Each structure stands twice: as C-alpha cells, then as structure tokens.
Amino acid sequence: MELKWTLLVFLLLGLFLHISGSRGCSPGYKASKSGCDDEDECVDNICGNHSECINTNGSYYCNCKEGFRSTNTPNFTQSTGQCIDINECTENAECPMGMVCVNNIGSHSCECKHGYRESRGDSNCADVNACESSVCGAHSNCTNTPGSFFCSCSSGFSKNEKNSSCEDIDECKHQSGLCGSHADCENHPGSYSCKCHHGYSNYGNNQSKCIEITCNQFEAETQNTPEKLKSLLSLLMKSCESLRDPDGGRHLGEALLENLFTSVDELLSEGNLADSDTLSQFLGAVENSMRLIGPQLKEPVTRMETHNTYAEVAVKHGETPPTGSVILRTDSAHFNTSWETAAGDSYPGFAFAALVSYKDLNTSSDYFSGIGKISQEDESRERSDTKKGKITYQLNSRVVTAIISNPETKQLTDPVTLIFKHVEERAESKVMNYSCVYWNETQGAWSGQGCVKAWSSNTHTACSCSHLSSFAVLMALYPIKDTFALVLITRVGLVLSLICLLLCILTFRFCRSIQGTRNSIHLHLSVCLFIADLVFLCGISSTHNRGACAFVAGLLHFFFLAAFCWMLLEGVQLYRMVVLVFQTTLKHLYMYAVGYGVPLIIVIISAVAYPQGYGTERHCWLSLEGDFIWSFFAPVCIIILLNSFCFIITVWKLAEKFSSLNPDLSKLRMIKGFTVTAVAQLCVLGGMWVFGCFLFQEEGTQVMLYLFTILNSLQGALIFFMHCILSKTVREEYYKLIGRVCSQKEKKYSEFSTNQSSNSQHPLRTDQSTRESKI
Template structure:
C-alpha cells in the first residue's frame, strides 16, 4: 500500500513538473551565467544580476550567447566593449577637430548604462544636470555642421531615456518626479492596469498613454516622460523643411513653439503602437491666426510629422496624437497665402463697408422723409443723387479700404479664411465704421418712431387706425433690420459670453442678417403702394398680350380651316372668287 502511494505521489510530482515546464518558458530556455530569467504571459527575458551588464548593452535579452560582464562601479572605466560606446563611435563620425571621441562616447555610455542596469549610480537629479555635457559638445562643433550636431543630439536623447529607465527600474517607488533647470522627469511603474489611461506630466507638458501599451513589458512597464528646457535651441527650426513634412499647404517661417519632450515605455522606441499616445504641449508664445501647428518628432537628423496629427490647437496649447514613441515638439509655420485670397478679402471689406454706408444713407433719408417731405423730394432728385449720394455711398468705403491696405496689407487674408485678420487692431478698420453707422441709424430709428407716434395720435378717428398701426409697426420692425441695427448682435459674439447664450446669439445673428434682402423686398416692393400698382399694370399688360396672342392664334387656325373647306368644293370656290 505504501509503495502504491509513493508511486502515485511520484507520478503526480512528475506531472506537475511537466505542466510547470510547459507553462514556464524560463524552464526550457535557460539564461547564461550571471543572469536570471523572468517570464510573463508565456514570454521570457534574461537580466544580468546586480553588478553585471550584458556585453551588447541590452537591458533584457534572449540570446544565450550574450555574456554578463562585471562592471567597475567605482570609476566606470571599462566601456571599450560596451554597445553604446561602440555605436557612439560609429554613428557620430566626429571630425578631426574633435579628437576626444573616446571621452565623449564614454560619457554617453556612462549616461545610458549608469554603471550597471539595476545598480545605477545616476539619480534623476544627476541625469537632469547632464545637459552641460551636451552643451559642451555642441560648442566644439564647427558652425554650420548640422549633421554632426544632429548625431550628437540623437545620441544624447537616447542616452537620457536609457538612464531614466535604469534609474526608475532600480527605485521601488511607483512614481518618481524630478524638476530642474534643464529638464523635468516623470516616471511611473505599472504593475497592473487598474487605470485605462496613464497620465504623466513633466513641467507643463502632458503625456496620456493607454495602460495596455505597457502590458507586454516584463515585470510591468516603466513609463517615462521627459521635458527638456533648452534643447529646442540646439535643434530648432533650422532642422525643419517642407520636404520632411507632410502638409496640405505650402508652409514657411518655421519655428519651434514648445518644449522638446521624450516618451518611452521600456524597450519600445520608434515602433508602431496599438493605440496612439496623446501629448499636450503648452506654447512658448501665443500662436497667431495665420499660423499652423504641426506635431513633429525627431527622426535622427530632422523633424518629421509622419505618424503624428494635431487633434486640437488654439493660441495657447496644442493636443497631438502619435502612433509611436520618440522625442516630440510643436513646430509652427505660416501658410503661404495666394494673392487671390488677399484680393478677395479686400473686395469683401469694400463691399461690406459700402452696404453699411448705403444703410446710413437710407436711415438719413427715412429720417428726413418723416421730418420734412420737401427735403425728401429734394433728396429724390437725380441731380442731388449724382452729386452727393453716389460719391458718399461708394467713395467713403474706398477711402477706408485704401488707407487700411496702405497701413497693413498683410492683414488681408488668413490661412483659414479670406477675410481680415482678427488679431491686433486691424479688424477695427471694419468694426469701427460699422459700430458708428449702427449707432447713428439706431438713433435715427428711435427719432423716427417718436415722430410717427405723434402723427398717429393726430389722425382722424374715422380712419382705420388699427390697420395703419399694424402696417406701421410691421414696417418699423423691418426697417430696423434694413438699417443694419441687427448687426449689433455680432458685438456679443465674444469669448466672455458663454454657451448657450453665445450659440443663441450666433444663430440669431446669422439668420436675421441673411434675410436682409428679403426685408428690403418686403418694405420697398410688396408693401409699397406705387410698386404694387406697377405690378398690377404689368400683370394686366401681360394678360392682354396673352389674350391677344391666343385670339390671333385661334383666328388664324379658323381662317386656315375655312380655306381648306373651300378648296374641297370648287364650285363654291368659284362663286366666292366671283
């Protein structure tokens, strides 16, 4: 019985061992000496133990031929076989004027590895102060050597990211923050995805990344977000060109308008992500109306916007979405306006001012008509129109547009619409005259209503007072719109007025002013007695012409039939002819 029991236990233990071996990839994939294996979700990676680093410079690896070598933690001098050191010497390709390439690459290797992955001697504060290392290097570069500067910055950015990840992996804290004069760093260790989205903030910039992006990282992901204070001055607008940017419009006058930031999750670098990452950038200076924000990333030698797009942008900040992780920034450029857009803006400026000028003349004529009929008859004279009304109605707007174009012709047309530039004071070349005309016409309108009210009170009681009052009230309301007073609603469309009041004002302003032509037709055509009489005469003439045409048509048909009948009977035809 005991033998059977031992046999069953032995078999059960073997079965458990087989199951564990099947479920644990580390059991079937042993790591090399001085390293240990970590598995998660049927995947495994090898890590060098404390005090040792791989000869390839990788933090985790699967290759069994990788060797974990002891690192001199005191002075970190053994970097000849380090991958970062070797790649540095190969990629930088420094000129003869910089013969200290070994010291430079050793510095990058120290920065990226921190003298051993899980036993780094560099803190986040030390990493933040390493900006002096980059400025010392770039100061030695021959002016104009853009390629060499780009290689140095690329290696520096990669080393900073590696150093931050090494420091974060050594520290057991879930989150770490460091803000200094040269960079701000924020790291977060993700053990399990309790939150759908992770939000990291470095200074005033923000990175929002889905937690699912970190799930494939061993031991949970380490998310790092870095904001550089001054690196944009080194790789600024001189590294931007239209050839490397995919935009719908032709752009010029490029410049960086945000901090340069880096985002990384473990080993993920410049690879496509299943879910895009969002970045919120605060502008260094206020973006103007004719400027366009572009989300760009550092491609190694220039700025590119491939894989990135602008979600929203205003004058203070821009929200970007990118499908990969790298170093990012906001590039601002000015859209090249076709001369045609500026011409259209100038023509619209003139036509709008002319329409308001004629509204002013209409308000003046209405006031004088009610005040004194003799003056109204004098105004209606053709000689007075030619000498006063036409030059005033078309000449005053032309003078305003000419002066405005002379003082600020570049403010005609923007990248979004062919109209005046809203920023600055140039818009008052339109808003100023409009405001004055609306104010004058409204005063004319109130004065006219007071005069008409006094006249109505003196009407004979036998007249149809009710009908006249209704007609007068309707004409008065329509005249209010004709005089342009409804344009005053546009002055309430400012940022200080919040929704839903602002939306109600916007819809009211649009609907009322679009129908201005209808108001003019109603008041001056349908509700005008003389015009209605002319319509009646015109319809009568058309009716008479139609009846005459029908009579002639039917008469000709009847005559034709009569002639045909006479041809059929020759005898009758001869009698008729005789």
C-alpha cells in the first residue's frame, strides 16, 4: 500500500516538474539541459505534398513546388494557405504547330492532334495519310486532308444515299444525244463510248461526238503533182479511210505527224514547188493533214522539229468547250488565239490549234528565191496608192500555216495574231514597207485581204488576220523614180562628158608635142572613163535582162577601177619626177599591168566568189548584199590613200626645191602645174564616189544623188579643161590645127569657085547611046 502511494507521489512530482519546465521556453523552442532550443517543425512534413517546408529560428514557412501556386501569399504556413496546381495550357504554355497542350498535375505536355503522329527525329507532328488504307470502298476516291480525309465517288459513279456506296451512272440513259445522231452510245462501268456510224468518226476520242469524214481533199489535183506529194496524199487518204470505217484500225497521231513532216522534208529538199498550183496543193495538204492528225494527238502540247519544218500543236479534250488563250511558238513565228475561237460554235468534244513553220520553203525553188507574187487586186491597189514606180515584192519571213479545229475560219469573230521574225533585219522607210499576206490558193498568189499589219519593227512584224491559212510577211520595195531634171542632167552631162573625153583621147594620141609617160597615162585614163560613161549611159537601167545587167555591172566595175589605177600611176609618176630625178619614166608593161591587170584580177575574184553580186533590182551595179559593194570601194579607198601620200611627198619635195639656192624654176613650175591638176583630178573623181556610196542605196538622199550625177556627168569636161585647155602647148596645137582647117577650107572654096567659072564656058556633052550627062 505504501509502495503504491510512493509511486503516485513520484509521478505527480515528475508531472509537476515537466509542466514547470515547459512554461519556461517560447513557442517554437523546446527545453533542453542547456535551456531552450529551436524546434524543427519541418520534420513532420507539416506543409503538405506539393510544397517545400523551410525551417526558421523559432518558426517555419512553406513554398509551393514548380507547377503549383499558393492560394494566399507566396510564403505561407499550414494555417494560412495551401498549394494548388497551375493549368499551363490556359496561361503561357506553347506547343509546336500541329500539337495540342495537355495539363498534368504540376506540369503539362504537347501531344499530336488527332490524325497526326510524331515525326521521327524531331518534335513536330506529321499528317497521317488515312487514304493509305482502303477506307472509302470500291469506285470511290479517297482524298486526304490535314488530320482527316473524305471520300468521293469516281467519275461515272454516284453515291447511294442509303448505304453510302458508289454506283455506276448510265450516261447513255440519263443524257440524251450524248454521242450525237451519227453514233450508238454504249454504257460501261463508270464510263461510256460512242460507236460511230460508217462515214463518221470521232478521231479515236470515244467519248466525243461523231462528225462526218470526207477524204476527197487528199486526192491529187493534177497529173503534174510531184511523186513525193502523191505518196503523202496516199498515206493520208488511207488514214482518213480508216477513220471512216468504225471497225477499221487506228493510227497514232504522233506517228502520222512524224510521217507527214518526213514527207514534207523530202518535198522541200527536192525543190518541186516551183509553180503556184503545186504550192497550193502542198499547203492545202499540210492544212488538211493537221485537221486529220490534230484530234488524234493525246498530249496537251506536241512539238516536232525536222530539218525543214517546225510544228507545235495544242489539243484539249472534254465534255465542255475549253476557254482561255492559246499561244503557239515556232522558231520564226508566234500564233496567238483563244480556245473559244479554236473550238467554234459546234464543239465536238475536242479542240486543237496548230502552227507549222517551213524553214526552207523560201529557198527550195526559184519561185521564192526573189520576187514574191501577189494577187491582181493587191497589185492594182498598190499601183493606185503610190506613184513611186514599179513595186517589187520579196518575202522577208518564213512561211507558216496556222490551223484550228473550228471548220469555219473564212471569217473569224475574233481575229488571230501572228508575229513574224524577219529573215533580214530592216526597218521600214519611204522606199520599203512590210505587208501581211496569206496564200490565196484560188488565185495562186499572195494576198493581203483580211490581214492587217498591227505593228512592225526592224526585226518583227505583227499581223492581225480575220481568217486562217498560210501566212508570210512581204517587203514591198518602191524604187525612187528619177525626176525629169535628174534624167536630163545625167543624159546631157554624160553626152558632154563623152564629147570632151573623145577630144582628150584624140589630143593625147595625136598631139606629138606632149607625148610622154604622163601623156600615156592621161590617154588610158580618158579611154577608161569614156567607156565607163558610155556603158553607164546606155546600160545602167537594163535591169529587165539579168545576164545583160550583170555584164554591164562587170564592165562598170572594171573600167572605174581601171580609171583609179591610172590615177595612181599618175601620182607615182609625179613622185618619180620630183624625188627620183634620174629615173622619171615608167615602163609601159608595168603601167598596163597596174592599170588593167589589177582591176581585172579584182573583178575575176569578185565574180567567182559571188556572181550574184553583179546587178540589182534597181541598177546594173554591184549588189549591197553581203557587203559586196566593198569589192569596189575598198580598192578605191586604198588608191586614194596611196595617191594622197604620193601627192603630199611631192608637194613637200617641191617646196624644198623652190627654197633651194639654184632652183630650176621653169621645170619646177611645170611639175607644180602637173601636181595641181593631178590633185584636182583626184578630188573630182574621188569626191564623186564619196557621193556615189549613197547613189545605189535604197534610202539614198536626193542631194547625194544630184551631186554624184553632176560630178559624173562633168568629169570628162573637167579633165578636158585641166589637161587640154589649161595646157599652153596643147592650146598652141589647137591654134595650128584650127589654122590649117581654116586655110584648107579657104583653098577648097577658091578651087571650087575657079572650077565653076571654067565649067560654065563648056556645054554638057551628051552620049547619044546612053543619054547620060557627064561633066
């Protein structure tokens, strides 16, 4: 009993002591042997699972972990707040394109949308092609979309609303007149076909209407048709006949196109298109062939180039007529039209446009090598519109054929545009303009009716035409008609020049007092100019005869060059007279070699190198093509430069001799006079051909023309004046000659008077047998 009470006492005592000690430390501290120590409240996870407890001296506070936020203040205790989750997807979270944000407890994640999957190697999402698996069923088309897909029935099928399946459409039943009245419509799963009646065809396009096929255009029109053209027409006839037969075979359009242009190459290479009838057949065959072949081509655009041809064909097939513009290009032309124009009003289910360019048609025969032929209406119109003289025409573009599927092309509602590239780059002027023309097969000639020139430059011409055929660009050349004054000056002046040159020739040949090397040079110079002026007067306009015109041009080339060569010899002779005192003569053999040999060599080389250069359409002179005119002007320029050099040296030496101590004044004055006349002669002839550069130009000015004509007409008179009239020795010879002629006339007159008086004293004797009177 005592023991129990003893234990109870001790317990009560301990409890008292404990209560007494606790009351001695502040909150957050606990008693220890040394006193009160800080109590660590964070040991018991007092802040919860989504926060972090931070102990302080005598207390603590809580911080929310990442992805959470406090409901009160950032630093809180268990009694003042708690941590709740942050929804990053509604605040500042960002996900790559194609991904969506998913919120998690304390974080978030980016996941691919429905219909996408994560790409390998990066964090982006790629579309899942749902059409890789058969999700739409038979006769339907699956179309994948970003993140999804949709199904549509194939062409020729429609969706059954009850079970969403695709069922065949019977086009023949639901669309009346689908194949036209000349074909039988046959239905197929998802499609249909038109079986044409005999004599009709849809050119292998089984879903197009059938149109009537005629093959008469592939028959040879004349017996003179070239064999190659007959072979081509025969091939096309067989192809055409096979199209007329519904059970016949089919030719591939590409193969037919290749055969066509192979035959065209052979025809153009052989040059069998020299007459207008054959040309009309050829161009008509090409046009009809393209109408036969074009609808059979499968590719939207087909190009084919051979040695002599270049073609481009555009084709469109479909139930509805095509719209928009169509532009075709070859190496030499552009063709611009519209699909509405190509299809026409009666659309058969296809439309095509074609452009064919003939590379060598212009040079395959003589018919196209020079002057083009135009229709009588155009020629009469040109004559009434101009007073410039005879007009000549020349093709300056490649011939092209433009074809469309529309059969009604004689009068198009919307004109088509053709842009041609010029063969010869040349700008229009007052003596030349361009005309847009087409080949009129009825008249067998070029005609400008229905074609208007839209614009033109030196390289291209644009034509607007209201019909289709074979087209080209013609150059109309208007020769400048010589005025009456110019013709009068030329004829009168040349006649005067010929008289003066003839007097010069007689003077230099028979006047003994002036014989010498220089006189021989003047004699041959006068002979060359006399013959050149005579040929110029009689034959410069003989362009109607090609051979005679070329001969005249060759003579003018030779004698004008020879005149300049003899002038060069005169300059050399003067140089030798002043500089080489002991050797003042030239051997005649050397003079002939230079005076006649050098021009002959130049003319022979020129004629062999380019024989077509002699004679032009306007004058019998050297051609301007290929710079052939420089076969004359280049030697003339060289001679003028050499002569100028010789005269400069001569004048310089003369000045030195005049300034010497003992000059031979009489001889020096004589040489000075020779030099002055030689320089004046060079200026006259050389200056004449400076203006002559512009004489034969088609755009030469009238001023240059008059200057050349005047100088050329008066050169004989000038030479006669300088070398004969101004020469004292020659004048004395003329006085002697005139005196002898006058004395001879007086003597004859006196003798005649004496005889008259003696005869009057004797009567006439009559022969009785013959009854004739005798003096």
